[in-house]
Amino acid sequence: MKFSTRELYFLIEACEYRIQSSEKALESNELTDDEYSDIVNDKGMLEILLSSLKKALPNKPTVECISQQL
Secondary structure, three states: OOOOHHHHHHHHHHHHHHHHHHHHHHOOOOOOHHHHHHHHHHHHHHHHHHHHHHHHOOOOOOHHHHHHHO
16 A cells, blocks of 8 residues: 555654553553553554654654654
8 A cells, every 4th residue: 555745644643642642551550451461562563553654754754854744
């Protein structure tokens, strides 16, 4: 599947947001072991996806450049 550069930026931003959200959730002391495990697994998948999306960008800009362009 091919995405336009704009679509890649959108997907990267969404992944970064979900990763940050996951990190905040993991700081909570109210998670069950299952919830904690699910969040860790999801975060790992998001990090892999984020890496792949960044590699697909033309000129491979940094995260800071991506945020400024959006």
